[in-house]
Amino acid sequence: MDKIRIVGGARLNGTIPISGAKNAALPLMIASLLTDEALVLANVPRLADVALLKRILGNHGVDITVAGKRIGEAELSGETVQFSARTIVDTTAPYELVSKMRASFWVIGPLLAREGFAKVSLPGGCAIGTRPVDLFLEALQTLGAEIEIDAGYVIARAPNGLKGGHVVFPKVTVGATHVTMMAATLAKGDTIIENAAREPEIVDLAECLIKMGARISGAGTSTIRIQGVDRLHGTRHAVMPDRIEAGTYAMAVTMTGGDVLLEGARYDSLAKPIEILREVGAEITETNEGLRVYRNGAALRPVDVTTEPFPGFPTDLQAQLMALVCRAEGTSHIRETIFENRFMHVQELARLGAEIHLDGQNATIVGVPRLKGAPVMATDLRASVSLVIGGLVAEGETMVNRVYHLDRGFERLEDKLSRCGATVERISG
Numbered sequence: 139m140d141k142i143r144i145v146g147g148a149r150l151n152g153t154i155p156i157s158g159a160k161n162a163a164l165p166l167m168i169a170s171l172l173t174d175e176a177l178v179l180a181n182v183p184r185l186a187d188v189a190l191l192k193r194i195l196g197n198h199g200v201d202i203t204v205a206g207k208r209i210g211e212a213e214l215s216g217e218t219v220q221f222s223a224r225t226i227v228d229t230t231a232p233y234e235l236v237s238k239m240r241a242s243f244w245v246i247g248p249l250l251a252r253e254g255f256a257k258v259s260l261p262g263g264c265a266i267g268t269r270p271v272d273l274f275l276e277a278l279q280t281l282g283a284e285i286e287i288d289a290g291y292v293i294a295r296a297p298n299g300l301k302g303g304h305v306v307f308p309k310v311t312v313g314a315t316h317v318t319m320m321a322a323t324l325a326k327g328d329t330i331i332e333n334a335a336r337e338p339e340i341v342d343l344a345e346c347l348i349k350m351g352a353r354i355s356g357a358g359t360s361t362i363r364i365q366g367v368d369r370l371h372g373t374r375h376a377v378m379p380d381r382i383e384a385g386t387y388a389m390a391v392t393m394t395g396g397d398v399l400l401e402g403a404r405y406d407s408l409a410k411p412i413e414i415l416r417e418v419g420a421e422i423t424e425t426n427e428g429l430r431v432y433r434n435g436a437a438l439r440p441v442d443v444t445t446e447p448f449p450g451f452p453t454d455l456q457a458q459l460m461a462l463v464c465r466a467e468g469t470s471h472i473r474e475t476i477f478e479n480r481f482m483h484v485q486e487l488a489r490l491g492a493e494i495h496l497d498g499q500n501a502t503i504v505g506v507p508r509l510k511g512a513p514v515m516a517t518d519l520r521a522s523v524s525l526v527i528g529g530l531v532a533e534g535e536t537m538v539n540r541v542y543h544l545d546r547g548f549e550r551l552e553d554k555l556s557r558c559g560a561t562v563e564r565i566s567g
């Protein structure tokens with residue numbers, strides 16, 4: 139099993155190219171199931187989750203070819219990949235694949251809309267919480283699906299096709315918004331989604347679906363309207379830059395000090411994290427190429443942050459912020475409201491010398507003057523990278539074990555950081 143070895147102490151200086159967003163690439167790839175024509179996606183990140191979803195789509199009959207890079211594309215940028223679902227050969231998404239990645243459950247929407255049938259394994263919980271799928275199923279029922287649960291599988295039927303409906307989500311859910319929007323594109327009639335997720339990845343998917351011939355308005359607001367069409371066609375679309383990757387490196391630079399251009403990062407997808415990082419002590423400016431993050435030797439200041447759906451502070455940056463304020467001068471408070479068990483990094487950060495007290499969904503972080511390197515264990519994707527951020531300033535060596543979590547969502551992290559002066563290496567094993 140690979141490990142990441144970090145020797146702390148270096149400031150970060152240089153340029154980090156931001157990859158295509160994992161959380162946009164996954165639903166975009168799944169959207170290829172909606173048409174028998176080719177969907178060509180550029181800027182697809184090379185990540186374990188993307189590789190797994192390629193296998194899952196392949197199982198449904200999607201023909202996948204890597205079209206390579208455009209001339210002049212940077213070495214670290216992603217691939218251009220063509221997804222062609224000419225015929226769906228299998229409408230079942232088996233447990234062995236779905237249990238490895240939750241987002242693979244989302245194939246249920248396009249399969250049902252196009253084929254009138256889908257049998258998809260329940261994804262189960264994961265390290266950050268129980269993560270039920272009740273809201274997906276209720277939304278699909280509103281669009282006319284009959285749902286049965288049998289032997290760990292959701293069996294969804296709509297033999298005469300889906301029909302438009304009025305979906306009101308009782309809580310904001312990114313996944314169920316993606317799935318309902320995709321399913322409704324091929325339903326008969328109009329669909330309204332209220333209390334829809336407003337995440338930028340929803341907008342990216344909607345833009346691609348519109349290029350495919352879908353009639354969607356309001357994506358990015360809490361009310362999305364979809365007029366169903368008979369069929370969708372192929373198109374080309376570039377995956378949006380990864381706001382969570384960009385936010386993570388912004389926190390790393392704020393932690394170490396230095397001056398880094400996050401190439402391709404977009405301010406509007408990161409407004410809240412940028413506001414918080416400025417409170418902590420970073421200077422962040424928007425340039426034509428991306429976001430420039432700068433901090434001199436000034437002390438880090440504590441903050442009080444609650445995770446919320448977009449445009450609030452994202453849960454996917456909570457662990458990284460916690461690592462950062464471990465070194466603040468004063469006491470910070472972080473409240474996690476999206477997932478019930480997303481504090482697995484706390485015990486591992488404590489191994490580096492952090493002082494964090496947990497009370498239910500609230501963490502109190504008492505800043506300490508120094509962290510000290512130690513062997514630590516990654517428990518989930520964002521928790522892993524919080525340990526890397528801690529390791530970048532910890533005295534001596536930090537060894538992060540179970541790096542496969544990190545490989546789900548960070549493309550060549552060790553290359554990107556070491557190019558900016560950090561001592562970070564992957565030890566294969």
Ligand SMILES: CC(=O)N[C@H]1[C@@H](OP(=O)(O)OP(=O)(O)OC[C@H]2O[C@@H](n3ccc(=O)[nH]c3=O)[C@H](O)[C@@H]2O)O[C@H](CO)[C@@H](O)[C@@H]1O
Binds near residue numbers: 453
């Ligand atoms: C691949 C991807 O894009 N993953 C992101 C997506 O996950 P995901 O789409 O799974 O997260 P959701 O927005 O659906 O979850 C929000 C909350 O709603 C709950 N819920 C959700 C569905 C449901 O049927 N019932 C229910 O109770 C969840 O347990 C959670 O407490 O959004 C999360 C919240 O921004 C991010 O942390 C994940 O990185």
Ligand SMILES: C=C(OP(=O)(O)O)C(=O)O
Binds near residue numbers: 161241266
């Ligand atoms: C929680 C995440 O992903 P997933 O929803 O795939 O588990 C994440 O990207 O931080």
